[in-house]
Amino acid sequence: xxxxxxxxxxxxxxxxxxxxxxxxxxxxxxxxxxxxxxxxxxxxxxxxxxx
Numbered sequence: 001x002x003x004x005x006x007x008x009x010x011x012x013x014x015x016x017x018x019x020x021x022x023x024x025x026x027x028x029x030x031x032x033x034x035x036x037x038x039x040x041x042x043x044x045x046x047x048x049x050x051x
Contacts, residue, residue: 007030011029
């Protein structure tokens with residue numbers, strides 16, 4: 001869903017992950033962007049696509 005052209009536009013806008021964060025990064029940023037874009041693209045609510 002997030003093709004290379006869209007990712008090239010969005011990636012520089014994301015803040016870097018803090019180096020001193022106590023937890024691991026929850027998911028790669030590109031995968032998270034695809035999840036965000038899935039909801040309006042498929043006309044569903046966030047509660048229906050996530051367990």
